[in-house]
Amino acid sequence: MNTLTTSPVITLLETLHRNAETSDRELMETMMARFNAPETSAEQVMAELLAQERADYRSVYHDYADNFLAVSPRYGQFLYMMTRACKARRVVEFGTSMGISTIYLATALRDNGGGQLIGSEMERTKVAQARANLDAAGLADLVDIREGDALETLRDIDGPVDLLLLDGAFSLYLPVLKLIEPRLAPGAAIFGENAFDPDYIAYLNNPANGYLSQTLPLDEGRGNGFAVRVG
Template identity: 65%
Template sequence: MSTMTSARVTEVLTRLHQDAEAADHPFMQKMMAALEASGDTIEQAAAQLIADERANYPAVYNDHAEHFLSVTPDYGRFLYAMARATKATRIVEFGTSMGISTIYLAAALRDNGGGQLVGSELEPGKVARARAHIASAGLADLVDIRQGDALETLKDIAGDIDLVLIDGAWSLYLPVLKLLEPRLRPGAVVLAENAFDEDYLGYIRDPAHGYVAQTLPIDAGRGNEFAVRILD
């Protein structure tokens, strides 16, 4: 039986997705109302947020400390499928949040025969909650969540990386990718949620940098970018 369909994992994910919807729906409605009132496109709003992060990180990022801002169930299943398809044994996640995406990826590691997921999360409260959720799902032995600035916590990844999920502070997408890039094996998959940073998109879509990339139709509008490393 797949770990994804085990009673333990299913119960935890169902509860967390319900909690995420309850916690984030009012926040997202407020954000969308503000966006409509401003007349900005989502790309314009994202550009402003990225500029604010760069000027005042981590304070801007920590404004969302109580929100899940998690992947959807559809995208979570896609994460599991990608980790299985790549036979991943070493996964890196930037932006663990409450651990929902981590559970999908760790379940794939279990079904791949084992491995390690190294996650990075800035906010201490989220780290504690993510660890508890992952333990409840029975996957703690596969996961190492590191609290702090990802440019420090992800410096010492040992061995080749099979899959990366980037879903943290938007202003750090490209710096985190460049930090991990020397450890990406040929064929490694890089997935970025909310990939609205033009610097990141321009870099990963330029074939000269060694990737094939495109935007995914899953959760259209959320800026889900998919890339495969084609250079060693």
């Protein structure tokens, strides 16, 4: 069974991806101009963004309240494939936004025979839109979207967690990972979209912490990372 290619899921995803592209075009153009400016480097831009988030990530994230900040269709399909391959039954998503990535993950859970996806999202309007999108896709029964700061909303999770997607404030990737870490199942998959935080990368690359990690050759330039819990 591949619910991803059936209605209403496929039609809804096509619409949401079009809306996301339109909504985020100006933001993406502005970001690319910063990355490509001759007087700076991508590393400098990311360092500035991380510094801003560490100072006040709630305020920074609120600035993107109207933006989808969504995964690409290719990355979404990859998440679906990996969730199926892992035979995941419990998934945690940090940064639900409008629910596009959530649909890919929840569809895979449906095709795995069921399960639970726990998501966290700070922006109330995004939570409402994500819930509406999941309802339209017929997947709402599989998903619990928790409104608020992930460092609070994701404290109470029953284990084991088979797959973790980090796709929110960059500066919180490591704190959220450490929060979920005690509940990660052996062999759990961890995906970091735009995983540019050097502290997060260093933590995954330290064998003492129990992970194997590498950068994914998907959506080049977005720093998508993949790790497996092996320790």
